Amino acid sequence: MNTIAVNSSYLLMCLNMLLCYALLGEQLEGxxxxxxxxxxxxxxxxxxxxxxxxxxxxxxxxxxxxxxxxxxxxxxxxxxxxxxxxxxxxxxxxxxxxxxxxxxxxxxxxxxxxxxxxxxxxxYVSGKSLYELLLSRRFTPIAAWQILKPVAEALDYAHERSIIHRDIKPANILIEVQRVDGKLHNQVFLADFGLSKVLTWTALTTTGVSVGTPQYMSPEQVMDYPLTPASDVYSLAVVVYEMLLGRLPFYAKKPDQLAFRHIDTPPPAPSALHPEFPKPLEAVLLRALLKEPERRYQRAGDFAQAYAEAARQVGRERCAMQYYVGEPRHIR
Incomplete structure (x- = not known):
């Protein structure tokens, strides 16, 4: 298994700080x-x-x-x-x-x-977040594509301007129903570009901890390594994985344990969770979730294009099916 090489004592320090930061966030929430x-x-x-x-x-x-x-x-x-x-x-x-x-x-x-x-x-966006939608509905590969494509386009636009989002997650993806030429249309927005970079800087200078959401953070973000567009690709792949399967790749009781999963544990293959999950789509997801950023898709658009090509290979009928498995029983 290929993983990012780390210094164990430094890693433990970073992850302990991550836990403290998460607990502080909970205390400040109100x-x-x-x-x-x-x-x-x-x-x-x-x-x-x-x-x-x-x-x-x-x-x-x-x-x-x-x-x-x-x-x-x-x-x-x-x-x-x-x-x-x-x-x-x-x-x-x-x-x-x-x-x-x-x-x-x-x-x-x-x-x-x-x-x-x-x-x-x-x-102001008068719609629901993807987080809210995931609580009430299940996504087919076709429905997931309708989220993936516009988010990937937004990320490519930002990446071309040297801006990394750093906090791709369902709560930062908003969907607003708009009327275009007399027809209803779902407009997808990516939110919180305005906080990602500056909050990352202040967290690192004051606590040594990366800003992000542990469920969706790339391995290099957990390790406070330099981020690239491939870091956002990883987080977006976690979101797509969650849409298609109704569960995250990794679970843990504590933020530091969850961070370890991103660094050293391979994500469960979708077909191991749902035997009918299409292999071409699985290959695309698992490449986007590789531990080493240089081995992932280097652009969000490349990830989206590979997903679209895999979907065409699978066929419309299977892409209209659901492959929902839900969260592991011990999490529910």
Whole structure:
């Protein structure tokens, strides 16, 4: 088995820190609820209803006197603004990220600071996340393709501009039903480009821990090795694996144990979980999930193209079938 060579003591230190960081995030999750901003002003924006809350901050609806389109404003927890270097980097990176313009990337219109709070303003998407959809529905290979293709296109666009997302996961993939030429159409958006790079930097400089979600992190991200587009490809492959099978490649009770799985444990072959799972699609998934980034698809578009070619080889009838197995029994 080929794995990334590691220094065991360094790895243990990193993984212990990862666990501490995850626990800290859980403790902070409710803090932003204590101070509601609804009805106040942040810069030129009026903060509206709270629509989301988490460990990094809160998301509200927002309005601007010169705009009629729906807006959302994400306000980071106050401690982020207390670090002057982080604050400067937040604004600097925000200026770059706000220039991203792609139909499958939620546009970020403005980054700013007001009264000790860092925030950014983006397009409001009135739809569900892939995370929510996975709780209530099962995906065929055809349905998974309808998510994979636009996300891969968004990633290629960002990667061509030297931007790595670093946190591809179902919660950061949003689907909005739109009407186009009189017909309903599912528009897929990739979210949170605005936080990935700058939060990674501040975590590494203050705790030595990579930002990301352990279930979806590439081996090199766990190890704090340099990231490449292939790192996002790995995370996207975990998402596709989950869509097709209704379960993740790896499970563990603790974040550090889960991180070890990404580094040294091969993912279960889909056909070992569901005997009828198409072998061509399995080969594509397992290549995208290889431990060594140089052996994976180097572009998200290459992954999507290989998936499409495998699907054509399998045929429409089998691609319209479900291969759901669900989470392992001990996890349920």
């Amino acid at each position: 803090l932003s609820m204590e101070k509601k901003l609804t009805g106040t002003q942040l810069g030129a924006f009026t903060v509206g209803k709270l629509i989301g809350d988490g460990g990094m901050g809160s998301v509200y609806l927002a309005t601007h006197p010169e705009r009629s389109d729906p807006l959302a404003i994400k306000v980071l927890l106050p401690q982020y603004a207390e670090d002057s270097e982080f604050r400067a980097r937040f604004i600097r990176e925000g200026q770059v990220l706000s220039e991203l313009s792609h139909p499958n990337i939620i546009p970020v219109y403005f980054f700013g600071e007001d009264r000790g709070l860092l925030y950014f303003v983006m397009r």
